[in-house]
Amino acid sequence: MAKGRQSQALPDFDWEKADDKGFGTGYSAAERTRLEEMYENTLSPIQEKEVVKGTVVGITDREVILNIGFKSDGLVSYNEFRDIPNLKIGDEVEVYVENQEDAQGQLVLSRKKAKVITAWDNIQKSFDEDLVIDATVKRRTKGGLIVDIFGIEAFLPGSQIDVKPIRDFDVFVGKRMEVKVVKINYANDNVVVSHKILIEKDLEAQRQQILNNLEKGQVLEGVIKNMTNFGVFIDLGGVDGLLHITDISWGRINHPSELLNLDQKLNVVVLDFDEEKKRISLGLKQLQAHPWDSLSEEIQVGSKVSGRIVNVADYGAFLEIRPGVEGLIHVSEMSWSQHLRNPQEFMSVSDEIEAVVLTLDRQERKMSLGIKQLTEDPWTQADLKDKYAIGTRHKGIVRNLTNFGLFIELEEGIDGLVHVSDLSWTKKIKHPSDFIKVGEELEVVVLELDADNRRLALGHKQLEENPWDTFESIFAVGSVHRCTIVSKGDKFATLELPYGIEGVVVLKNLAKEDGSVAEVGESLDFTVLEFSKDEKKIVLSHTKVWQGGSVVEEKKEDKAKKSAPKADAPAAKEAEKATFGDLDVLSALKEQMEETEKKDKKAAKKDAKDEE
Numbered sequence: 221m222a223k224g225r226q227s228q229a230l231p232d233f234d235w236e237k238a239d240d241k242g243f244g245t246g247y248s249a250a251e252r253t254r255l256e257e258m259y260e261n262t263l264s265p266i267q268e269k270e271v272v273k274g275t276v277v278g279i280t281d282r283e284v285i286l287n288i289g290f291k292s293d294g295l296v297s298y299n300e301f302r303d304i305p306n307l308k309i310g311d312e313v314e315v316y317v318e319n320q321e322d323a324q325g326q327l328v329l330s331r332k333k334a335k336v337i338t339a340w341d342n343i344q345k346s347f348d349e350d351l352v353i354d355a356t357v358k359r360r361t362k363g364g365l366i367v368d369i370f371g372i373e374a375f376l377p378g379s380q381i382d383v384k385p386i387r388d389f390d391v392f393v394g395k396r397m398e399v400k401v402v403k404i405n406y407a408n409d410n411v412v413v414s415h416k417i418l419i420e421k422d423l424e425a426q427r428q429q430i431l432n433n434l435e436k437g438q439v440l441e442g443v444i445k446n447m448t449n450f451g452v453f454i455d456l457g458g459v460d461g462l463l464h465i466t467d468i469s470w471g472r473i474n475h476p477s478e479l480l481n482l483d484q485k486l487n488v489v490v491l492d493f494d495e496e497k498k499r500i501s502l503g504l505k506q507l508q509a510h511p512w513d514s515l516s517e518e519i520q521v522g523s524k525v526s527g528r529i530v531n532v533a534d535y536g537a538f539l540e541i542r543p544g545v546e547g548l549i550h551v552s553e554m555s556w557s558q559h560l561r562n563p564q565e566f567m568s569v570s571d572e573i574e575a576v577v578l579t580l581d582r583q584e585r586k587m588s589l590g591i592k593q594l595t596e597d598p599w600t601q602a603d604l605k606d607k608y609a610i611g612t613r614h615k616g617i618v619r620n621l622t623n624f625g626l627f628i629e630l631e632e633g634i635d636g637l638v639h640v641s642d643l644s645w646t647k648k649i650k651h652p653s654d655f656i657k658v659g660e661e662l663e664v665v666v667l668e669l670d671a672d673n674r675r676l677a678l679g680h681k682q683l684e685e686n687p688w689d690t691f692e693s694i695f696a697v698g699s700v701h702r703c704t705i706v707s708k709g710d711k712f713a714t715l716e717l718p719y720g721i722e723g724v725v726v727l728k729n730l731a732k733e734d735g736s737v738a739e740v741g742e743s744l745d746f747t748v749l750e751f752s753k754d755e756k757k758i759v760l761s762h763t764k765v766w767q768g769g770s771v772v773e774e775k776k777e778d779k780a781k782k783s784a785p786k787a788d789a790p791a792a793k794e795a796e797k798a799t800f801g802d803l804d805v806l807s808a809l810k811e812q813m814e815e816t817e818k819k820d821k822k823a824a825k826k827d828a829k830d831e832e
Contacts, residue, residue: 270316270317271314271315271316271317271334271337271338272288272314272315272317273288273312273313273314273315274286274287274288274294274312274313274314274315274329275287275288275310275311275312276307276308276309276310276311276312276313277293277309278293278309279298279307279308279309280298281298282297282298283295283296283297283298284296284297284298284300284301284307286313286315286329288315288317288327288329290327293327294315294326294327294328294329295326295327295328295329296315296329296330296331300330300331300332301313301331313331313334314331314334314335314338315329315330315331315334316329316330316331316332316333316334316337317329318330318333335371336371336372338370339369339370339371339372340370340372340406342370343369343370343372343374343401343404343411344404346369346400346401347401347402347404350400351400352398352399352400352418353369353370353398353399353400353401353413354369354396354397354398355367355368355369355374355376355396355397355398355399355413356368356394356395356396357376357392357393357394357395357396357397358373358393359393360389360390360392360393361375363377363378364376364377364378364379364380364381364389365378365381365389365392365393367397367399367413369399369401369411369413372411373411374399374401374411374412374413375410375411375412375413376399376412376413376414376415377412377414379416380402380412380413380414380415380416380417381415381416382415382416382419383416383419383420383423383455383458384443384445384446384455385445385446387482397415398415398418399413399414399415399418400413400414400417400418401413402414402417423457423458424458426457426458427457427458427459430456430457430458430459431459431495431498434490434493434500435490435493436490436491436492436493437489437490438489438490439487439488439489439490439507440456440461440487440488440489440490440502441456441485441486441487441488442454442455442456442457442461442485442486442487442488442502443455443483443484443485444480444481444482444483444484444486445460445482445483446482447476447477447480447482448476449465449475450464450465451463451464451465451467451468451476452468452476452480454486454488454502456500459498459500460500461488461490461500461501461502462499462500462501462502463476463488463502463503463504464501467491467501467502467503467504467505467506468480468504468505469504469505469543469544470505470508470510470511470543470544471511471530471540471542471543471544472530472531472538472540472546486504487507488502488503488504488507489502489503489504489506489507490502491503491506505544510544510585511542511543511544511545512544512545512582512585515542515545515582519541519577519580520577520580521577521578521579521580522576522577523576523577524574524575524576524577524594525539525541525547525574525575525576525577525589526541526572526573526574526575527539527540527541527542527547527572527573527575528540528570528571528572529567529568529569529570529571529572529573530546530569531569532563532564532567532568532569533563534551534562534563535550535551535563536548536549536550536551536553536554536563537549537554537563537566537567539573539575539589545587546587547575547577547587547588547589548586548587548588548589549563549575549588549589549590549591550588550590551563553578553588553589553590553591553592553593554566554567554590554591554592555592555632555633556592556595556597556598556599556632556633557619557629557632557633557635558627558633558635559619559620559627559629559635566591573591574591574594575589575590575591575594576589576590576591576593576594577589578590578593592633597633598631598632598633598634599633599634599671599674604669604671605669605671608630608634608666608669608676609666609669610666610667610668610669611665611666612665612666613663613664613665613666613683614630614663614664614665614666614678615630615661615662615663615664616628616629616630616631616636616661616662616664617629617659617660617661617662618656618657618658618659618660618661618662619635619658620658621651621652621653621656621658622652623640623651624639624640625637625638625639625640625642625652626638626640626652626656626662628662628664628678630676634676635676636664636666636676636677636678637675637676637677637678638652638662638664638678638679638680639677639679640652642667642678642679642680642681642682643655643656643680643681644680644681645681645684645686645687645688645756646687646719646720646721646722647720647721647722648722662680663680663683664678664679664680664683665678665679665680665682665683666678667679667682687719687721688753688756689753691719691721691751691753691758692751692753694718694719695717695723695748695751695758696748696751697748697749697750697751698747698748699747699748700745700746700747700748700765701717701718701745701746701748701760702718702743702744702745702746703715703716703717703723703743703744703745703746703760704716704741704742704743705725705730705738705739705740705741705742705743705744706722706740707740708727708740711726711727712724712725712726712727713725713727713730713740715746715760717758721758722758723746723748723758723759723760724757724758724759724760725746725759725760725761725762726759726761728763729749729760729761729762729763729764730762730763731762731763732744732762732763732766733766738762744762744765745762745765746760746761746762746765747760747761747762747764747765748760749761749764
């Protein structure tokens with residue numbers, strides 16, 4: 221028998237009978253049966269792979285001896301009892317029967333496996349019966365905590381710790397808390413528990429009571445449980461409400477964290493309540509009077525105010541002169557310049573600036589402001605008429621182009637118009653974009669100034685003398701010049717003349733001597749038929765070059781005919797008919813003579829070749 225096991229004699233055993241007839245032979249069959257039954261009752265039916273209860277009957281430095289009612293005692297490593305520091309003989313513990321008899325005939329037991337099997341049984345029972353379990357938080361892990369239940373590690377997700385978000389899991393390590401098993405995965409030996417489910421049950425009655433008594437305008441106390449870009453969620457004691465960012469302060473804020481903190485207690489007012497969706501809209505600024513109601517009476521139209529830029533848009537910027545009181549500075553009120561620009565060129569968010577009140581409506585809570593009014597209007601300068609006197613020269617930046625001309629800014633707020641006809645003496649400019657681009661610098665001369673109506677007429681070509689005074693002698697009627705055809709229209713073609721000027725020719729006057737018609741790109745000799753300095757117009761003809769004749773004499777004859785007295789109508793008609801008839805005859809005769817002349821020339825050339 222194992223060490224530490226105490227023997228006990230049966231009270232009905234007769235040693236004398238045993239000695240008389242030999243050991244065990246002095247009993248009747250009935251007595252033997254009774255004794256065997258008594259012996260068998262001291263043994264329990266033991267099955268392998270099951271958990272049984274055993275009694276500690278011996279303890280050594282390395283092992284614990286257990287009696288489980290089997291024919292022999294079992295040994296378990298002392299290390300498996302380290303969780304029971306005061307273990308003593310007589311204590312009952314659960315063990316797992318691994319083997320009834322190993323190779324040495326020893327009963328093999330395991331307390332560790334018994335603990336695991338018992339724990340899983342308790343976990344399953346807790347899950348089936350929805351029981352509350354005491355758990356000990358062992359450590360934190362990614363996304364939650366690891367807790368000990370029945371000696372088994374279970375996972376407590378961060379979202380299941382409390383009804384409000386938990387930001388620091390470390391504060392729970394080493395503490396005990398009540399949990400419920402919500403999920404078991406035997407394949408992965410995984411258990412998920414929840415503490416939040418217990419809190420929610422406690423809060424359900426309180427939540428329902430709050431919802432039943434909820435009214436618009438009611439002031440409640442809450443705790444900030446979550447913060448987002450658009451607002452904060454507040455726990456009102458079991459039910460959440462949203463405090464939108466626009467309802468936090470009368471002034472503008474970019475994020476709730478500028479004024480509020482997580483876990484902060486505060487009073488809020490119920491603005492709206494959707495009973496079906498159980499959505500509660502809350503307000504904080506509504507607990508204070510609107511800043512417009514307490515705006516100083518000293519602020520009037522024309523007053524100077526200062527504040528901070530809180531928003532910049534395409535059309536202007538908003539200046540906050542105190543939280544909740546803003547005024548719009550339209551882009552047109554940022555500069556005396558007539559050309560609207562991006563407000564961001566003038567200011568940025570958070571800039572501290574000064575402005576002038578232009579309009580004020582306290583009932584509508586609207587205010588318009590201006591910053592250009594802080595400086596003098598450039599059109600009211602005392603020396604304006606001397607500075608921009610007619611004939612004075614200036615340089616400016618082209619700000620805008622139109623079909624009829626361009627606007628040039630000479631200084632901040634002082635703009636002038638250069639008409640398209642005043643850009644060049646020689647070139648016909650259809651659109652100012654063909655001459656210059658926005659943003660480029662241009663020198664101009666003042667042609668006209670009307671300070672009262674803020675009008676300034678400027679010219680660019682006037683910086684030079686009018687070359688048409690010289691062209692009048694160069695392109696005199698009858699003079700011949702080499703010109704290039706640059707374009708053709710329905711009735712006229714445009715020519716490029718010397719000195720970069722343009723002329724026009726009637727399409728029929730593009731006929732060549734060989735009967736063909738000149739095309740765009742050809743350079744030919746042209747005769748000036750007409751020159752107009754006032755209209756800057758030169759009319760030419762190529763046909764007249766090879767036809768011959770004096771253009772000047774023809775002009776004189778035309779003038780004489782126009783100045784001669786008109787004949788009687790019948791006589792004039794007869795003369796006209798006679799003239800047309802004569803012209804037909806002459807034309808036919810001329811063609812015949814030209815044909816004969818061509819034949820003679822060809823014959824002469826042939827004779828010259830033969831002589832050679």
